[in-house]
Amino acid sequence: MTDLLYSEEEEALRSAVRDLLTDHCAPADVISRTESGTPHDRALWKLLAEMGLAGLLVPEAQGGQGASAREAAVVLEELGRAVAPVPYLTSAVVATEALLACGDEELLGRLAAGRTIGALAVGLHSAPQAPFATVRADNGVLHGELTGIADAAVADVLLVPADDGGLYAVTADAVTVTPQVSLDLTRPLATVTLAGAAGRRVGDAAPAVRRALRAAAGLLASEQLGVADWALTETVRYLKERKQFNRPVGGFQALKHRLAQLWLEIVSLRAAARAAADALAFGEDADITVAVAQAYAAPVAVHAAEEALQLHGGIGMTWEHPAHLYLKRAKADSIAYGTAGAHRSALAALADLQAP
Amino acid sequence: MTDAAELLGRTRELLAAHPPGSTGRLDFLRARFDAGLAWVHYPQGLGGLGAPRALQAVVDAELEAAGAPDNDPRRIGIGLGMAAPTILKYGTEEQKRRFLRPLWTGEEVWCQLFSEPGAGSDLAALGTRAVREGEDWVVDGQKVWTSSAHIARWAILIARTDPAVPKHAGITYFVCDMTDPGVEVRPLRQITGEAEFNEVFLTGVRIPDAHRLGEIGDGWRVAQTTLNNERVAIGGMRLPREGGMIGPVSRAWRERPELRTHDLHQRLLRLWVEAEVARFTGERLRQQLAVGQPGPEGAGMKLAFARLNQEISGLEVELRGEEGLLYDDWTMRRPELVDFTGRDAGYRYLRSKGNSIEGGTSEVLLNIVAERVLGLPAEPRTDKDVAWKDLAR
Incomplete structure (x- = not known):
């Protein structure tokens, strides 16, 4: 195995x-x-x-x-x-x-x-199997607007799917990139506007987008593992130090149980994320394993970041403390490359558990 | 050092000398024990060859291929998994020679007399008394949740030998003869209708001092060996996809489209994902153990396994709708084997309620994870320096 x-x-x-x-x-x-x-x-x-x-x-x-x-x-x-x-x-x-x-x-x-730096001009929210927006291609000249493109602001080349089924490479200076005010401050989105931009067709869009988004969904689980692991480690460290009622806050059983539960979720996420990475590396059983990992990872990372914020108390609510960066990343990640629900829906077909 | 090739050779010699087709089951098992092929990591003369534990698989595969009988490990799980490692670690040479061979062959079944009505999660508070009389100990008390007591020849028993010291210090570990006239076993019927467990009443039971395991007053430490082995045994099996509790409900979903609803579908998919992740987590733990980097994941596996079994079986009862209102059979029985995924959905639902209680409650396991894995402060202890006889009860 x-x-x-x-x-x-x-x-x-x-x-x-x-x-x-x-x-x-x-x-x-x-x-x-x-x-x-x-x-x-x-x-x-x-x-x-x-x-x-x-x-x-x-x-x-x-x-x-x-x-x-x-x-x-x-x-x-x-x-x-x-x-x-x-x-x-x-x-x-x-x-x-x-x-x-x-x-x-x-x-x-x-x-x-x-x-x-390259960026695929497909909205960050897109699940591997979902339809994606395209621009109009007119003899290699592209017209249209695409929104929710992560890291477009820093990209040198955009890979743009067009309505003729092609994927076009377009240099950043040929398009207008407008930053969107984004929930995730550390992975900001932008709108990409193409007004007669010259593109070079590099291949067919559909298989390229599917492959890219499946890899993204599977490997995002490892990023979510890192986010969740930081949240747990930092919260445990803080609760050993922070004293209220003349004792470390981490000694209260209600909190110990919450943290132990979170630890168990993260241990499980590590196994799921490794399984997805290994399946993508060797191409075995990758559709199911990626969908399982992403359906599991998103809520765990959000839970970990939310617990970190709550258990840090008032300091966790401040702009100065980094907990909010992780909450914003975790929440955005729960939508990125398909929600947990989208991946569960994919599993209904993959695991033969059909809807009513 | 014994290697795989040598073990394979010895296994083939055993098969040649005692062909399974023409050898009685018990004769074969005894010969296997005497050949050191019972548990190869045990010492020579005690059913093993002092070989690496991982090599047992070589022997087992060869014997299985030859159609050799096994020792029905599920029937004698407490003996194999809990009593034997404790006897091996703390027993005298005489005790090891007397007990291990019939334990392994299954000629003598073992049970465990640990929990009491007044000592569950707080096992060290146990009150069963053992008082020294000449060369014997006289034992009085009550034990509970004892599986296999009605078929057991021997029991591992912990009892209080000194009530005047703090609770952990006054306990001694014994081997108790279940045929002693002072031992009374009563079935303890549980919510499934059957009696998998027993209550055991001990009245003036005489145990020779030669059946003590470890030093007087050192029983709590000896019992740790037993309990650690219990936790290793739980959740240790490698499963295929849909191999656990998720299997029956997934099959029911496929075979009975008329039962499907959107709400059930969402919940089933969620649990299917969690069951698959739990399978990966168990597999990762096994891979860590195999390369000698045991992670703390083991403590968590039982927690995950208990919750999942309960939620999945609960969903299955609901999925079955009108049929979910029925139950296959409430007749009082005393099964020799426990099968969590056996019988019908109602049984699975009720039996799995025990998964978060037996072998350490989920609440206690969460404390263990918080304190030993995350290093959070321990629960305040008011009983540490108090004599057992002065504890609140």
Whole structure:
């Protein structure tokens, strides 16, 4: 069966990423950056790219690392734990998977090196099986508007699905990207307007979008694991320190039970997220395993972030404390790439448990 | 060190010397024990060869392929899973030689006399007394939730030998002869209608000091070996998809479209996801154990398993609608085996209510996770330095 553990190499990768984030992604800086006009941290992205992380999913022959979804999942756990404002999921997973489906080697190589940031111009809320919006294609010239595109503000290339069934690569300077005020401060959305933009057809949109969104939904579970694990670890640490009624608040049984319950959910999420990453890496049973992982992960991450906020009391409600970044990420993640309900609906067909 | 090839060779020698087709079941099991192939990680002379535990699978597979009889492990689970490791760790050489062979072959069934009406989650508060009289101990008290007591030859028993010291310090661990005239076993009927468990009344039961396991007053520590092995045993089986409680309700959903509603559909899908995730979690725990990095997940598995069994079986009763109002049979029976997923949905629903009580309640397990895994402060203890006889009861 599926290998659900972390290999030694995966643990080494984790600690390298964690060390980098400890040095370059402090919570206070992430908070102040959110209102700075450049919500994405390009310097941090450059450091991650120098480690070769942007090309994990790309074969070595095409300029990548020739690793797999298992390693990308470990990176996403750590990025989730730090709510790092970098376009890793959107460029190194989603846009990259779309291009792998199309076989566009030149662009893949640039994304793999991290010098070019790509974004698939499909709304972040889209589930792998759901219909997606397209723009009008007129002899390779594109017209239309697409909303809810995550990390579009920082993308150099947009991969745009058009009504002729094609997926077009469009450079950022050919479109208008308008930031939307977003719930998730560390993964902001934008509207992409194409008014006669020139595009280069890289392949068929439908299979590329399906493949990209399935990988996204499966690997998002690892990001959600990182978010949830931060919430539990930080809350346990705080409740051992915080004293009320002349004792540590973490000694009250009502709270101990809530935290133990949360721990159990996170232990389970870790197994589900590893199963999804392994299934994507080897292509075995991936549809069911991804749907199971995402149907389970979303409510657990939201629960963990909500508990962190509540159990921190008043300080958890402040802008200054990072708990809100995790709540906003967890809640946005619960809609990203399909809600838990959308994935359960997919399972009704996949597991032969048909609706009435 | 014994390796897989050597074990395979010994297994084939056993099969050649005692062909399963022409050897009696008990004779074969005794020969297997004497060949050191019963539990290969046990010491030589006690049914094992001091080999790595993981190699047992090599022996079992070869014996199964040859059609050899097994020792019906489900019938003697308490002996194999709880009494044997404790005897191995704390028993004298004489005790190990006397007890382990018939325990493993199933000739002698074991039960566990631990819980009492007044000592459930607070097991260390137990009140059954053992008083020294010459070379014997005389035991008086009442035990409860004792499965297999009505078929057991021996019991592992903890009793209070010193009421004047704090509760954990005054307990001693014994092997009790269930044929002693002072032992009375009464079936304890449960909500399913059957009596899987018993109450055991102990009146002037005489236990020779030679049947004491470990030192006088050290019984709580000895009992930890028993209880840790109980938790290892729970939730340890590898399951295929839909292998647990989710299987029957999923099949009913497929076979009975007329029972489907939208509300039930949403709840079924939610539980199906949770059951699949629990299966991954159990598998991950096993993989950790196999490479020698035991995680704390084990404590959580029983919690997850209890809640899921209860919710899934509850959903199934509701799904069955009019049929859910019926029950297969309330007749009082004394089953020798427990099958959580057996019988009908109503039985599964009622039996699974015990899953969050037996072997440590879910509330106690949550405390254990909070304190031992998360390192949160322990519950305040008012009983630590108080003599047992002075405790509130």
